[in-house]
């Protein structure tokens with residue numbers, strides 16, 4: 001039996017990835033992958049990590065973290081992926097299916113994982129299901145593309161690379177202005193002064209000094225576990241770690257009785273997992289209008305001006321003719337664009353985007369980044385974009401980088 005094959009399957013937003021994964025694990029005969037039919041495969045994916053996290057939380061069964069005190073949920077993405085990979089390799093499968101293995105990982109952790117995966121390809125069959133071309137392992141010798149449920153194979157690597165090059169894309173219309181702007185009469189929106197954070201006695205952030213001023217466009221970068229999400233959650237009010245420290249958000253000292261509602265009015269927040277909350281039958285028009293009310297669904301009849309505004313956004317996103325379609329029926333890429341419009345429709349003074357391009361295919365990621373750049377240029381909103389991936393098109397003004405050390409991460413500011 002040949003054990004060194006490395007397959008890459010490029011997925012797009014319309015790909016039925018879950019079905020293919022199930023068929024592979026269920027030993028179905030799949031054209032082009034017949035070799036795998038009688039072999040034992042295991043899955044390396046974000047959904048598997050979520051499944052083990054659920055086991056831990058609901059049933060108190062520790063599987064990936066059986067040798068560790070820490071809960072899987074509190075580990076960084078890199079730590080979680082490491083734990084899953086070593087658990088899978090202990091079981092010595094014949095093949096391993098990798099679904100977007102580098103999503104949510106910083107550049108250094110991506111490089112480490114890539115090395116581990118390349119080492120694995122020397123004695124195991126690897127099936128990569130990836131949405132970004134950069135993620136294809138160099139050892140790959142067989143190429144496919146998954147279009148819906150159809151798996152197309154390529155005669156040669158050249159044929160694959162030639163067909164799948166991406167072109168840059170842009171939007172033509174301008175960003176629709178808000179109905180009633182949220183006015184903030186301050187130059188400094190957020191100010192961290194010597195803020196430190198510890199969890200269970202372990203320091204994660206060390207003396208962070210960071211000021212975010214009106215209209216700026218920031219990218220936060222830093223390795224997995226360096227504290228990026230912790231920083232964001234102190235701004236959004238989802239963590240109490242800022243209390244009692246010199247942290248000021250919209251002119252109010254953290255923990256001084258500020259209203260959470262007031263904060264939510266001023267901050268637009270988007271991370272891809274929010275999309276899961278919108279599983280009902282919401283029309284695209286209502287999805288965007290619900291951003292004006294901070295609600296999941298619309299409980300009041302929209303006004304004409306709200307409808308007009310939503311339609312301007314849909315026009316910009318080239319979804320004008322789909323205003324009555326259900327959000328749940330959109331492709332992953334279009335869902336992200338609509339969620340972005342929903343977060344931006346009221347032009348929040350501060351827009352936080354947490355790993356917004358994770359899991360998107362090449363052309364959808366380009367489109368999303370083009371929309372973010374456009375919002376940064378044409379609106380007064382301040383943008384904070386967290387991403388591990390070097391998004392080649394992203395055009396922030398400033399970078400806030402976290403550098404981990406034994407005493408927690410230090411922050412460094414640079415101009416892009």
Ligand SMILES: Nc1ncnc2c1ncn2[C@@H]1O[C@H](COP(=O)(O)OP(=O)(O)OP(=O)(O)O)[C@@H](O)[C@H]1O
Pocket residue numbers: 074075076077078104106199200204222223224225226227228229230231
């Ligand atoms: N509630 C918690 N309890 C214990 N430890 C925590 C908790 N929240 C975060 N941590 C730890 O703090 C560190 C920073 O985590 P954080 O999620 O902020 O990092 P990150 O830079 O966002 O990581 P990633 O890029 O992987 O998402 C990690 O080592 C994590 O394990």
